[in-house]
Amino acid sequence: MARRALTTTAATLTVTAALLLTACGGGGDKSSDDIKGADAGSSPSASASTSTPSGSERPDITIPSSFQLTFENWTSSDPDEQAVLNDGKEQLRAGYAAIIENKPDGGEALAFYDTEAGLSQDREWIKSYTGKNVTVIGELPVFDPQATLFAKKTKAQLRYCTDESKAQTKNRKTGEVVGNPAGTDPQVAYVVTMQKNEQGVWQTVSTNSKRGGCS
Template sequence: MARRALTAAAIAFTATATLLLTACGGSGTGKPDDIKGADTGAGSPSASATAASGSGRPDVSLPRDLRVTFDVTQPSDADHAAALENAKNYVLALNHGITAQDPEDPAYQFYSLGNATKYAKKQIQAWVNDEWTATGTDSYYRARTDDVGSTGGVLVTMCRDQSKFYGKNVKTKKVKYTEPSLDDYQQFRLLMAAPKGAQKTWKVLQIEVQGRVKECRR
């Protein structure tokens, strides 16, 4: 995985991210993103999807009708590899919370801090409020990792294809299918905070989701 120069947009996000890392977290929450397949509207499956709770990490397993896939290359740098792995786990945890219909699900809380925790809770709550769960395939690919200044943090960027990711009504079980469009392609930027003190795990501190990203089309 190449460590390419950050784009202007990524640099702006990273500048804010650096301040957040230095201050140990921010206070803004932002508006929840629209999620395809829900009226309020968010390679091979990661081995993390079946992680045992006995490992000390939360369960992020998913129902059989939902797959979250990651077609990414593992970075050679150990810190970048660990940051990418837990960025993936955060995405899995977000989907786990949606399918468990639990805005207080411990999985996303384990893999996040600050704004990223608030973001996940709002997203899950939106699905629960409108009585939707998720089904289909949620795909992530073209990942890259970049150092964030001198903070020790890592910025993980991934494309997302949700053209086969749908909402399913929890009561009627009816699936809300949608036609493929540019709306299916997003770019995720996840600011990963390095383990520090009692924290032993790379965690998502901040997340930014950009919609209708042409460059993410496959």
């Protein structure tokens, strides 16, 4: 019920597709529901969250108010680091939007923010929800971001944490709402590997997650 905590195998993320919504990656405990989302079939409303980072031709991404995906202290005084934070944020939003909109292929926005390898991984994560006919609802704070650039600022690593305490999945047909099992650590740490493409977009290559990895 958190961010798309995609691990190398989608199964690691969510056994029943509930909270984790991190990008694909390695690690991450199994939980009966690892995704936070919004009502199935719900369309963006005036209260929906829309964000477009500065830059060229970034896609618009809208998330319904039924899923509150918030980014705390998502800023850096370094413009290069801020660029990584901006695109990393939108990539995560694109993944959740795909789950909410029931798009197993991830949609155009996610393809914009993912490399080919990253998109393949994220599709596995998204299908762990769409394949079970569930969406995400509730609240998912994303916090403690740390961006590190290397390889002459062409590659980067983005770390952050999520708190799934108030995130759930909702069955599109039955309306059943499911959260993480009792006793599950709600905080999940993510490590996202990124690279800058020729258009200057920081794309996700892979994502690893670890439940309980936040301090």
